[in-house]
Structures are given as C-alpha cells and as structure tokens.
Amino acid sequence: MARGGATAPRPDAGRRRWTGESGAERPGSPGTAAPGVDLDLDLDVFDGPFDLLVTLILRDEIDIWEVRVSGIIAEYVVRLADSGEFDLDATSQFVVLVAALLEMKSRLLLEDESAVELDELDPDEAARQLVERLVRYGQFRNAAAMMGERWEVHAGRLYRNAPPPAALLRRPVPQARFAPAVLAGALAPLLRDPPQPDTSHLADLAVSLVRELRRLREVLGREGRFTFSAVAPKGRLERAMTFFALLELHAGGEARLRQRQHFGEIEVTRVPEPAVAG
C-alpha cells in the first residue's frame, strides 16, 4: 500500500484522542442497553434477567460490589448444560459482558486498595500526590503529541539504503563469520507450533463443579439433609470438587454447613425457601 507523499500533512496529526492501553475507559457507557443474553438470574441482590442486571450496574443503580460474578457464571453454565444447545453468538456476548463486569469489579478492588493506603496519608497530601502524578503524566502526553507531529513530517523521508560496492570496501567480507547452523536455529522457533493454551483445568473444573452442584441440590431437595462423607466420591480431586460445591450451596444461602469438630463430619442442612429475602 503506497501512501501519500511525505509532505502531505494529516490535519489531526498527533492530536488523536488517547485510547490504546488506557486504563481510564469503562466498558460500555452508562445507559447503554446490554445486548441480549437470555438468562434469568436469582442472586442475593438481584432477581431478574441478566441484561437488566448489566444495565443497572452500568447506570450505577446496583453496586457491582454486591454482585457475585462467579454466581452468574455458574447459573449460565447450568442453563447452558440444561438447554443442550450451544448458541455461539449468545455465549460470546455473555463472555464479553462478564469480562466487562469482572474488569469493573477488579478495578474497584484495586482502587479501594490504593484508597486504603491513601487514607493513612493526610487526605490533602494524598490528593496532592495524585495531582502531581497526573500532571507529570500529562506532560508526557503533550510531548507525545509533539512527537506525533514530528513523525508526520520526518518519518517518510527517503534515505539511500544500498550497501557500498565491494570494490570500495577495504575490509573484504569476513569469510564464514557465522556458522550456517545459526540460520536454522533462528528459523526453528517459527517452525514450531505455537503452544496451545492449556484450558483443561478451566473446562474440567467448571463442568464437574456444575455437575456436582446439580447433584447435591437434588440430594438436598430430596432428603433435606446429608453428611459430606455420605455424598463424597472416592477420588481426592472429586472430593475437593464436592467440597467446593458445598461451599457454593452455603454461599448461595441454599444450605447450612456444620462441623462439630476439626476434621469431623460435615453436616449439610437445607435452608427452607425463600432463601433470599427481597
């Protein structure tokens, strides 16, 4: 793609809005209707469709602090498994939205951490330090705009790029300065297949946790109470999964857990409906 001449300046050179790696932008803006993901949620703080939840969070009407994102994911995976259908578009949309929620939440967590540190400072001092930092950063942003302008003017300049003719070289080309094997070595990493990201742990855990949750809910619904040893499978990993599932039931307010002594039996009791008030 040949571009225009080096002399043609672009009007907004170097004055483009800063985007890129910006940590300052929020995913979606307040009031943006979330694209349709058909999922009904029943969470501590919210009972209704997922779309509505996202919209409310974006409008700051629900505090993302209060929302357990893992709960949303678990619900979705259960629904996905139950429906037996896989809609790629809808699922990608869900993943994007959940990622946005997680990003917002993690950002809040980080903000809060720094706020705690700053609380230990004199509030005025903390504000002064922050302003100082932003002012320093602003300086570099302005400098970057100047550099952008210089780039527009100079980057297209053409310099000669030809090697001197051999006759004009005093020093002859160093004979066999490099071993040819070096070339094969340099190419080899490109020939190797890029490693596949290992997602097995994610898939395994998610699926078996969801299955385990469903199994325990059934037992709980049927019997009202049970003990850990009665429902736990033999394998170590499987037992761990059962344990996590119990914690999920507990966290979700569906079951009460009780252990009378360390390393003793865990008793699980159903919490009568409605589990969540309001």
Place this chain on the structure above:
Amino acid sequence: MPGSPHDVSMDDLARRLEALLFISPRPLAVEDLAAACEATATDVDPALAGLVAEYAAGRHGIVVTEVGGGFTFAVADDCAETVRRHSGLERPDDLSPALLETLSVVAYLEPVTRADVAEVRGVSSEWALAGLEERGLIEERGRAATPGAPILYGTTDRFLKLFGLRSRDELPPLDEFALEAGEVEEIRARLMANAARRRT
C-alpha cells in the same frame, strides 16, 4: 543546469565528503568524515558547510541533512512521491497513540526500565515497549544496578532519523509540555469530585 552548466567545480575536500555521504548507509559525524579524509574537524567544517549549501532545499533532487548524529543525503521532500511510486518504498506504519506516548517517556527519561515507564503511564507498558523495539525505535541499554537488574531501554539512531532529530538534545525541553494552570486545576477538581462520590 541543462543549458547552464556550472563553471565552478567543488573543491577536493568537499568532493570527498560528498562521496562519503553518498556511500554511507548511516549519517556520518564530522569526526568520522575528518578521519576518513585524514583531515581535522576545522578543515572539514567549511567544506561541509559548502556541501550543505550546494544541496540546500530546492536546488537538487537530494538534500544534505543533519540527522541522527551526523550528516547524510536524503531525497528532497518534493521528489519523495516520485521515488516512492517507482521504488515501492513505503512510509513506515503510523505509531499508535500508546506507542507514541511510551516512546516519549523513553526518549525523555532514558535509560529507563519497564517499571519506570509503567509508573509514568499508569498502565503496564510491556506490549508498547516490545512494539517500539520491533520497529527499531528503542533498544536495550544494559541493566539497571537495582534489585532484579531490570533491562534499561533507550532510543536508537533510527529513532532520531524518523523523527528528524540531530541528537537527543534536540528534543524540546520537557518543561515546555507542562500542563497549564487551568488544566491542573481541572484535574484537581475532577479528583475531588471522584473522592466525594466514593465517600457517599
């Protein structure tokens, strides 16, 4: 030119300088030129000035410019389009705002570590530094004598060439880019508003 050949030839030293600038793929400093001509910088200076005048903008299809720590020939700006069309040489891809910003941090603070850059920008700049390194605009400059001995980065001669700078000293002082009082006030006000919102 055509129909009006010059009657005066260049002097011997100037002609040799011209040959050197033509042949070298890199800009040549006065000392390099002097060494190659077995002359002193005092001899070279006026001859070079004459050469620069001969190839001043508008006179020839090429110009002598001082860039990247030395002197070099370049295609005159108004002939670049013709050359580009014929040679297929492309303008380098534009730098994204994130790359430009990272580059300005490196250029003003070099040598800098990855952490220094992240500190100024407030975001991890690993990707941006890798992009700049791949484009030949920054390079490793050894390791810092601090715990972990992190890599130090600095700008390259190619950086100087692409930004039309004679040397790093030619960058305008950073102070010139300081925010104006009004802008600082705006930042302060925004921070206060945020803090107030978080408290409620």
Place this chain on the structure above:
Amino acid sequence: MPGSPHDVSMDDLARRLEALLFISPRPLAVEDLAAACEATATDVDPALAGLVAEYAAGRHGIVVTEVGGGFTFAVADDCAETVRRHSGLERPDDLSPALLETLSVVAYLEPVTRADVAEVRGVSSEWALAGLEERGLIEERGRAATPGAPILYGTTDRFLKLFGLRSRDELPPLDEFALEAGEVEEIRARLMANAARRRT
C-alpha cells in the same frame, strides 16, 4: 563551490531523476526513469543529459555513469580511496536476533515479499529487511506477479560468503522437523499456518 554557490537550480524533472538515481541501488534505464516521472523518453533525455553534465567527472564527488543499459550514481574515481579508508574504519555490525530471524526467513524461503516475511514472523519486518539490505545480505529480486507487484527479496553472494556457504543448497537442513532443505514449499506452508495460528 564553497564561496561560489550556483545561482541556477536544477529544473523539476532533472531533480526528480536525480532523486531516483540516488535511491536506486541499480542502474535505471531511460524508460524506467520516464515511467517513474510519468514523462516520455523525449522529455527525459535532455534532463538526463543535463544531470550527466552536472555530475561529469571532476565536478562532484559522485558521477552519473551509464552502465549496463542504465544510468547510476557512482563514487568518483579520485574519491574512491577516501571511501575505502572509511570502510576500513567502520567496525562490522553484529546481527541482532531480529535481523538473524528475518535473514533466515529470506534465506530458506526466497524469493519472498515484505508481506511474506511479516506474515511468517508475525511482526512488521520492514526495518529488519532494510537493515539486511543495507548490510548487503539481501537484495531485490524483481517483483512478484501478484496485485501491487511487491518487491521480492533474496540473499546475496555476500550473504553466502559471510556464512561460508558455496550455494544456497548448502543451507543446513531443518533436521529437527524432518524436512530436507529442498522442501521449501512445505516449510512455507507450515510457517504461514503457524503465523495464522499465532494471530488468533
């Protein structure tokens, strides 16, 4: 020259011819020059004659000569010794990992376009190719018969010398991948596939 600047600048066409000859590492025929300037040979001839006169022997440190059916700039004979002395003072460059990787892609897959190299390496390789060209390790090998007719690159005799190879067939086989050096197409396919996978 110094002390006697010319009063007449070159005309526009002559200046563009000058720029074209300056940038091209190979002689350019009158037809090439005419095409590049969107002019006819009849226009180009007098402008070129003027350029040849301007750069006649003894006037500048470089001369315009006609060789092998085309015109090119070359160092004036009486300046050659200075240039040679300068080349003796330059220290040889090492090849950075990026240059070496790019060189290996060109060496095993040649002829390749800039886009092929970028595709295989997964990063824009313009700067690396320029660096190799400047070192005389790769050179243009005509144009690909694809849209836009991009430049094809291949390795040079200097490359063979530097790596102690008698011919390109002596490139070490990529044993690790059970491929013979001759199976270029297979390597190319594999590299392209890897590049595509890396992008996703």
